[in-house]
Amino acid sequence: MDWGAVIVAAGSGKRMGAGMNKAYLPLNGRPVLAHTLEAFEACGAVTEIVIVAAAGEEAQAEALAREHGIRKLTAVIPGGAERQDSVYAGLAALRAEGALVHDAARPLVTPERIAACCAAAEESGAAALAVPVKDTIKLSDGGGMIVSTPERSLLWAVQTPQAFGRVELMDAHERARREGAQATDDAMLLERLGRKVAIVESDYANLKITTPEDLPIAELLLERRRRDGLERNE
Ligand SMILES: Nc1ccn([C@@H]2O[C@H](COP(=O)(O)OP(=O)(O)OP(=O)(O)O)[C@@H](O)[C@H]2O)c(=O)n1
Numbered sequence: 001m002d003w004g005a006v007i008v009a010a011g012s013g014k015r016m017g018a019g020m021n022k023a024y025l026p027l028n029g030r031p032v033l034a035h036t037l038e039a040f041e042a043c044g045a046v047t048e049i050v051i052v053a054a055a056g057e058e059a060q061a062e063a064l065a066r067e068h069g070i071r072k073l074t075a076v077i078p079g080g081a082e083r084q085d086s087v088y089a090g091l092a093a094l095r096a097e098g099a100l101v102h103d104a105a106r107p108l109v110t111p112e113r114i115a116a117c118c119a120a121a122e123e124s125g126a127a128a129l130a131v132p133v134k135d136t137i138k139l140s141d142g143g144g145m146i147v148s149t150p151e152r153s154l155l156w157a158v159q160t161p162q163a164f165g166r167v168e169l170m171d172a173h174e175r176a177r178r179e180g181a182q183a184t185d186d187a188m189l190l191e192r193l194g195r196k197v198a199i200v201e202s203d204y205a206n207l208k209i210t211t212p213e214d215l216p217i218a219e220l221l222l223e224r225r226r227r228d229g230l231e232r233n234e
């Protein structure tokens, strides 16, 4: 099965407060988006990459991909108001049988985890990387009071990539748009249709660069990965 990746990079980074799209912030000397693209470029299961860029940033994204040797890039598409709209736009440009959807803001993903997500989706139909929740999670009444505590052993913090059949995911998006269903990830769009999505245990390092403290954490994790790699090769 061939896999195409939709890399969504069209957000405005409000919570980061950097005044710019966090996909272009430097991370250990290279843009966040470059790290993300390189992981998909290096993953053998991935045959095409579509970047969904913020309107007006398409040329910047394409130039960045070229500068960093991303040969699998097939299209740069303008995104939409919400992440869901951006994914939908990117899917239309994909041709592969399998569709991976990944946040540009998750630059520490590895080719190995991407491949594991693809393999699980080939086995189960759809899959998503996730990590067991470490904190006890509370459900609130929306007014600042705790209502209940879900069983922690059943809770997973889902990440990306998430992997699906391209046609099935496109259909799920189209149905959600017709029905006005909103989703903060793509697995939700299959769940609402009663479809199964497999959990693929990931690592906590696959964090999403969201608020300011996430960037120095990502830098430390990258530096440790580089050092461990050097020590292994010595
Ligand atoms: N309309 C949008 C919103 C988000 N994203 C992408 O979806 C990923 C996850 O979204 P998030 O972390 O929320 O990014 P932002 O929307 O930029 O952040 P914020 O909500 O703080 O503005 C990011 O790679 C972001 O670029 C997108 O392509 N299109």
Ligand SMILES: C[C@](O)(CO)[C@H](O)COP(=O)(O)O
Pocket (backbone or CB within 6 Å): 083, 103, 157, 158, 159, 160, 184, 185, 186, 208
């Ligand atoms: C898709 C996602 O990364 C899974 O955890 C998350 O839902 C994205 O949320 P965001 O608010 O669009 O960053």
